[in-house]
Amino acid sequence: MKEEERFLENYSMDDYPRPSVTADIVVFKLRSEKTENFRKDSRGVLSLLLIRRGCHPFKDSWALPGGFLPPGETIEECALREVKEETSVIPASLMSVGMFSAPGRDPRGWIISNAFASVIGSTEETQRSGDDASDAQWFDVSFEQNDNGSSLLRLSHDDIVLSAELYEEKSRFGISSFIIRDSGGIAFDHAAIIARALTALRAGAKDFEFIFDFLPEKFTLTELQNVQEAVMNISVLPANFRRKVAGLVEETDEYTEGAGHRPAKLYKRK
Amino acid sequence: MKEEERFLENYSMDDYPRPSVTADIVVFKLRSEKTENFRKDSRGVLSLLLIRRGCHPFKDSWALPGGFLPPGETIEECALREVKEETSVIPASLMSVGMFSAPGRDPRGWIISNAFASVIGSTEETQRSGDDASDAQWFDVSFEQNDNGSSLLRLSHDDIVLSAELYEEKSRFGISSFIIRDSGGIAFDHAAIIARALTALRAGAKDFEFIFDFLPEKFTLTELQNVQEAVMNISVLPANFRRKVAGLVEETDEYTEGAGHRPAKLYKRK
DNA sequence: CAAATAGTGTCTCTAAGACAATATCAC
DNA sequence: GTGATATTGTCTTAGAGACACTATTTG
Secondary structure, eight states: OHHHHHHHHHOOGGGSOOOEEEEEEEEEEEEEOOOSSTTSOOOEEEEEEEEEOOSSSSTTSEEOOEEEOOTTOOHHHHHHHHHHHHHSSOOSEEEEEEEEOOTTSSTTSSEEEEEEEEEOOOOHHHHHTTTSSTTEEEEEEEEEEOTTSEEEEEEEETTEEEEEEEEEEEOTBTOEEEEEEEOTTBSTTHHHHHHHHHHHHHHHHHTTSSGGGGSOSSBOHHHHHHHHHHHHTOOOOHHHHHHHHGGGEEEEEEEOOSSSSOOOEEEEEO | OHHHHHHHHHOOGGGSOOOEEEEEEEEEEEEEOOOSSTTSOOOEEEEEEEEEOOSSSSTTSEEOOEEEOOTTOOHHHHHHHHHHHHHSSOOSEEEEEEEEOOTTSSTTSSEEEEEEEEEOOOOHHHHHTTTSSTTEEEEEEEEEEOTTSEEEEEEEETTEEEEEEEEEEEOTBTOEEEEEEEOTTBSTTHHHHHHHHHHHHHHHHHTTSSGGGGSOSSBOHHHHHHHHHHHHTOOOOHHHHHHHHGGGEEEEEEEOOSSSSOOOEEEEEO
16 A cells, blocks of 8 residues: 555646536525415515626626635535525525536636525525625526427516526437526526526426425415425416325414414424 | 726636546446346346556556546536547436535545446447456446435446445435445445436436437337336336336337247337 | 305326236247 | 247226315404
């Protein structure tokens, strides 16, 4: 083993070019939409966090939160730390949605990014995060995937609307990636990252992997159904939804009150 | 925009530490097992490609094929190139199984790896790849996942047997990763990479994403079933399997012959 | 009571799993 | 014919989707 020790002593990383590595995170949250009618409940709207860039490149454009991977950290720890720094909230889930490494994706040079999707719950405290600083805002998400592979991503916050146009390229090898036709003003290749994160989120929501993470500890089944519908952009019948999640939840003794209609039993995740 | 140009001119990547980035690939293939009885068909065995390291570190240990990401290449192109160099065959599929970035995973320093799973078909030509050089060999795969989270990975080639012991750590955040208890002599953290690749392969095989890639263009339904069974380590009833894949395949006019039993119709992927 | 949501019962259709039976070739 | 695999038919059961109906609260 002396030989190996000697080898390692002489080994220098500087002999080969190295890229900078970043973690970019798509932070999802469910925003409660206000309603005019006192009897009508609010619907959940899927939203994600964007940050207005204060420095070059893409100064003043909207971009995903993220940052460079420092030595001594795993890429997951890095992503988690960045979410905490940007939202001051610990996310309920974090999933990798793949590497983005196309040459030229960053004008600063050779910078590749590992993208993550993360979900934060909609409790009191998290509702405020990203709202105090004008440079971090929650954008409502609309993502329509067309049958011919093209898709439209619309992110809106008040009168700010970012409309990106993409198409999904299914290469051989089972790797499908989104190509940006029109970034809609979203910085870097972040529109493609968001599209892939949404696809991953919807795949996860189909088997109920993430839907609980959007809600507080105790919730009604209708609230849970709202999450599912907002994430997947579908609508399902209450009776069927309840049957499907019956095995995944646990009753509590508590009920909602004061809503102008029949109270609902609160459930916990099993 | 002058301002941005000036910024980019003054920007230097050398101001921040950067890791080396590699792509490591788990190349899967189905090996035909010889049979003694002239009437009995051969069964397929799932196997993967390992390379005996000729240089430090882990000299003489078995490791996954892979290499450093050079500038101007995407990580997928890099993985694809490495597979071609090692097997002289273009893989039928390539899927990312995630980033491995734990500090200390490589004794040479800060080196992080994007791992891929890839499948090559079992045509005449591919059967020879990896067999000519004694430093690249196909290892039969046995991967038993226990209910308590521990799992046993056994790779064998002739009298070489590598037995690794791992356990699956399901952290919060939905990220589950394999921790190596005993590497079984497999270099670096490659035992954990293989475990994750196998999990991804099995998940894909459940919805028939990859099973066709193991076979030549024309195949019998029994051959297809053998792939499914070898990859998932299960056994299914022929009648049910045929019904399930009926919509995914297309008949041809050709049949197998000379097998000592009823000939089978050849199918193509639809 | 009216409006709105909460929650249950049940019908149909499809798909999965199990099992039995028949078909066809090479030796 | 025998031994092997190929292929089809059908019974049962579980789950998804659709729809109708009942229950409960607040203004």
